[in-house]
Amino acid sequence: MPSAFQPHLARIVSTRDETPDVRTLRLAFVEPDVARRFRWEPGQFAEFSVFGSGESVFTMANSPTRPEYLECTMRAVGKVSGAIRSLSVGQVLGVRGPYGNRFPVETWRGKDLVFVAGGIGMAALRSPLQFVLDNRADFGDVVLLNGARSVADLVYKDEMAAWQDGGVRVIRTVDPGGEATGWDGEVGLLPHVFERLALGPDGRIVIVCGPPIMLHFMFLALEKSGFTPEQVVTTMENKMKCGIGLCGRCTIGRVFVCRDGPVFTWAQVRAFPKDF
Amino acid sequence: MSEGAMASATRLTPDELHGWLAGMLGDKRVLAAVDEDGLRVFRSVERADQIALPTGKTRWSPKEFLFARTETLFAYSVAGNEVTLDGAPVESAEQVLVGVRPCDAAGFLRLDAIFLDGDADSLYASHRVRTTVVTVACDEAGPECFCTAVGGSPASDKGSDVHLTRVADGWLVRPVTAKGDRLTASLAGVGRAPSPEEHAEAETQSTRVAGHIRQSAIAREWAAILESRFHLPLWETLGRRCVGCGICTYVCPSCSCFDVTDTGSASCGERCRSWDSCTFAAFTRHASGHNPRATQAARYRQRVLHKFSYFPLGHDGESMCVGCGRCVQLCPVGLNVRETVQAVVAAAADGHDAGG
């Protein structure tokens, strides 16, 4: 029996450059049997590897309701993510998973939803967003608030129109100074734009993902607007190696981000010590 | 140790014991504590006379025979667009660890709790099934020893398959598990039943050695207390001395954190796992450079709290630390986890807790 560390092989079917350093890969498992069996939930992640460089974790970026391929969106920041960046269509990488918990999508039924994503954080919210689009009648009003430093740093530019047509109100914003000619979106930091939207807390769930500093100010804005920490869900990032609760690296006290997360409510995150 | 359990022991002469050990050498890998250039370590031995069953412990624990310092997970080869993976051949050769100290055997049970829980680690499991553990009751405790403070004892047979106790002119040999029964099957007709005097001698030794360990107990209730004292400023005062060398984790019988890396080129090589340490800054440092465990003191706190708080709280109060004392003995800056735990608990009781 192969060990839990031995990945499945998956071939790159297509790639799409989202920004100068972010690329989306579409993958197909080499073994037809694995392709049939490999199923995941919104919010789960996998260990992706380039042989010779190592493994890194990335969120499965497409919804389980679209299971023909596996997609992930990766920002090149280091050894493995850089090596993945240099692979081209037809080449093979390793995938093991799925790991972690998931977004509690069934508890969102009938509620209004706001997805708030900063930068590469959008990669983690694409799967639950697609899930909502594919079950659109189950949910109330759905808003996507997506921000990045500059227009060039916004991901999934080609998909926004389809999301809008599918019944999601899409609002995009860039940091002041990040506008480009012809930019018709918002200008301003996510928490400020959120406040301008004046979305009340009644019957609403907020799903947030982004860099720590954005999360911090976003939550202050949410608190000011009357949201409770239980109404806010986020997905945490911590360095990890095994993904299965063994290597000891992603822990916060007794919590393993890989096993008990990565999805947590803000109420849970708030209780974690900062310097863990 | 109960009288009932002792009843199934066999008393062997030193020659009979060596005959038994020599019998294992043919078809099993035998690992024993040997003195090698002044360093006591577990090594694979070829001859029974290399098995001296010395008093005192090896420099580092024998955990590497269950959880190797570096172990191949699989080999890969890449040719054009095709990749081939070869799972590491599952080793099945039986191995016997002879002369394991009770604290180190307790360490195996901690590793079991970590690696055989839930998503069982098949690699660890494969080494575990092929390993038989022969423990020796300690006839002496070192100044560093504190097994009795964390629920162990110098005569404990927990984690053991066959337990040995030295008596005046020989050894008491007692199988503890089914594996131990198999290993001692060759003793049928060898030796004799221990005399009441020998039983008494073993009991006296156990009490005497335990009595030499003066360290006071680390109470089970402290696990929760320690967790609640995460923000105590004392952690910084104590932990800032730590130089992050990782020695404490490398010699520890229960430290189990690891890294996963590739060795080789883009065309062929191996994916390996190897020991890592929570005392290293890079352990938690993200690719972005952000490190949630930013200071060395915070890393020292993590090590202490994992052993004495986080693990016990998830395992019926059982300490992850087994009290071998190696980290206390070998830390280059004199950090002492046991004293740290006591200081943190005491400081808070004194009202020095800054809260939080």
Ligand SMILES: Cc1cc2nc3c(=O)[nH]c(=O)nc-3n(C[C@H](O)[C@H](O)[C@H](O)COP(=O)(O)OP(=O)(O)OC[C@H]3O[C@@H](n4cnc5c(N)ncnc54)[C@H](O)[C@@H]3O)c2cc1C
């Ligand atoms: C649950 C989860 C989901 C993620 N999803 C995405 C995503 O969809 N898109 C994306 O671009 N990034 C995502 N990340 C971040 C991504 O894992 C890191 O950017 C990546 O591991 C960096 O690896 P590297 O080898 O290029 O960097 P190096 O600095 O060379 O890192 C060395 C190794 O350390 C580990 N590591 C380093 N930083 C991180 C980190 N921040 N998180 C986890 N492991 C780390 C990895 O094992 C990595 O291989 C996610 C992180 C987590 C924890």
Ligand code: SF4
């Ligand atoms: S800590 Fe206890 S079991 Fe370990 S060597 Fe010392 S006396 Fe023996």
Ligand code: SF4
């Ligand atoms: S506690 Fe001591 S042995 Fe452990 S890493 Fe720090 S300095 Fe090294």
